[in-house]
Amino acid sequence: MSILTSAAALVAGAVLALSAVGVAPAPEPSGAGALIENYITENKIKPTQLALGYLNTVTGEEYYVNRDTNFYGASLYKVALNMYYAERVAGGEMEWTTKVRGTALEILMAGSLEQSNNNYSYKLYQALGAYRASKLKCAYLYGLTEEEARADRQFWTDSYITPWRMITCLNTLYTEPERFPTVIDHLLLAQPGRYFRLKEDRWEIAQKYGYLGQFGRDVSTAGIVYAPEPFELVVLTHNLPHAEEHIAAICVLLGDYISGQTLEEAHAAAAAAAREEAEAAAAEEAARAEAAAELSLEEAPAEETPAPEEAAQTDAPEETPDAA
Secondary structure (H helix, E strand, O other): OOHHHHHHHHOHHHHHHHHHOOOOOOOOOOOHHHHHHHHHHHOOOOOOOEEEEEEEOOOOOEEEEOOOOOEEOHHHHHHHHHHHHHHHHHOOOOOOOOEEOOEEHHHHHHHHHHOOOHHHHHHHHHOOOOHHHHHHHOHHHHOOOHHHHHHOHHHHHOOEEOHHHHHHHHHHHHHOHHHOOOHHHHHHOOOOOOHHHOOOOOOOEEEEEEEEOOOOOEEEEEEEEOOOOOEEEEEEEOOOOOHHHHHHHHHHHHHHHHHOOOHHHHHHHHHHHHHHHHHHHHHHHHHHHHHHHHHHHHHOOOOOOOOHHHHHHHHOOOOOOOOO
16 A cells, blocks of 8 residues: 555545545545556555655656655755855855865865765864754755744754755755855766666766665665756655665656656667667768778879870881991
């Protein structure tokens, strides 16, 4: 049973009561939502194991699973933390060479976002008054006031995040990249071949992962997928076996949906196009070689032959003087 249908079962009585007074139950999900729910059902994922947020930046289509439920995001906090500093650079309050706890800001940001370096991230949030203070300072990037942030103790004292808040953060970054220079550039370089980029290779992906526990108890990824219609995606998991594979599969699923073509079909089409290009290049090279050969024959000097009178003189017998 899917996460949403499980939740619906728990409030079935309330839904029936509302229906009785003229309030219709929520419609069944369609589009991306239907695909996500089918995936959850087919893979027997429990309501406590996954939270998700999806937003198509072109059409505005969005879908959430456990929209306002806190899951442990681990290093996802580093996205907003680095956005905070980048915004200060854009506003002229800091420079990339400004030292933060003894290290240039540009070095700290690259390490924090690309390699998820905890020591560099530590310097960044300690400079804001320690971790909890930094979460409150960055609350606005999640669409929260400081008062709203303080009301959620899990959020501001630890690394918990809801899908909606993380999507809000990503959408701010996507729609106003000039406010946060270099952040997307760093995220585009993060974790090649892992998480959203484990299988999806059709488009660029700016991503940040979170990981806690020796056996991947809490694994998460948030990012922007630059498909024909770019979309933002957040997948948070808890005690979900093969979490990274599920994270990657959901990204591919939504990429297929938006592009109207499966990843396998895209790979096959790319291979066919590459073959056609190679064959065309080979044919062009053969044509050039043939033309060059013909040109060399045309330009070769013809063998000279003597003029007819010269030939006659040459062929005449040599005259000998008369005998005395």
